Amino acid sequence: MRTANRTWQRLAPVALALCLVTQWVRAAEPPAKPSGAPAAVAAPAPATIAAPEAAPEASAAAPAGDATGEGSTRALDEQIQDLKQQVVDLNKDLFVLEEELLFPANTQVAVFVSMDVGSFFGLDSVTLRVDNREVINYLYTPREVAALVKGGVQRLYVGNLKAGSHELVALFSGKGPNDRDYRRGASIKFEKGVGAKYLELKISDKTRRQQPEFEIKDWE
């Protein structure tokens, strides 16, 4: 028992010293280097993955390239383009995997915005509340509004919800008819089941009433 206590007393300061050194090393790590570094960090991994495949290609290309300098340069260019394409494909796969990991289909809820307006409403911002909790307040720039008016559909929000009943409330702010401040809301109660849920916030003109209309559609 005494021996155990003595050992304990000797080890504790050592553990403390190790932890302090670890914290110091973490704090002393240099910050991320500008511009070129991330590309340089990302590039080596695919390059090393592709290296075994590229090596036989390179060795096969070398004898052919030896014949003319142009041939070897062209082969090198093709290899570089292949590597670039592999990096792009990897990046795409990683993005898809990240989406699936963060927002699995059985809990995913996505809200989209579309506009079909002329002169009755100039969108400034949209605020979303899901089950009385504000999840996003998005400000729109003139460029984004122009893209929506041209027919673009924006994925405004993606999140996770448990299965069951939920309520979505959307508040639209902007300039209405006669350039006056305009603020309108729309809400929908929906059932979240198994599978992703998609909702669309539609802003459209109602010429008969000379007013914009806001509705929420459920993509069932």
Place this chain on the structure above:
Amino acid sequence: MIRCFGRSCLLVALLALVQPAVPAATAVGELAPDFALPAATGGNVRLSEHRGEVVLLAFWSSHCSVCTAQLSLLGDLQTTYRSAGLVTLAVSVDDDMHRATRYAQAHPTRFPMLLDLRKGVSRAYGVERLPTTVLIDRRGRVRFLQSDDRGIDNSYVAQVRELLDDPL
């Protein structure tokens, strides 16, 4: 007593290990946090829409006399280098946004005066004193951060020109 010291050391070691990560403000070299803010004169401005241009973010307050003096110098800088791709965005950190709006409308500038209503942008950039200016390069990375009252001197202009000379 030795036993207590040993246990204290172990406790401190454990606390050091489980120390919560405190998010650091943006440092030089990092990607500039994107944001969208309303302008005092209407409309919204988003930082990422200026990718490809050099952006000068100037944090100011109507209570700060040095900041308001700096704004006129920034206007001259903007006029000189606008065609080369310089964009200046002034972000107000006033608590009273009506005062900031009145000031902006009374002192029109050649660049947008943005209102950081929720202070999210100033927190993201770690603004602790005024005036603070941030230079963002064409790739969207923070390159220079100045948080003193040296103002827009020759060395600052040299920094701006260095970034403008850097092609995307």
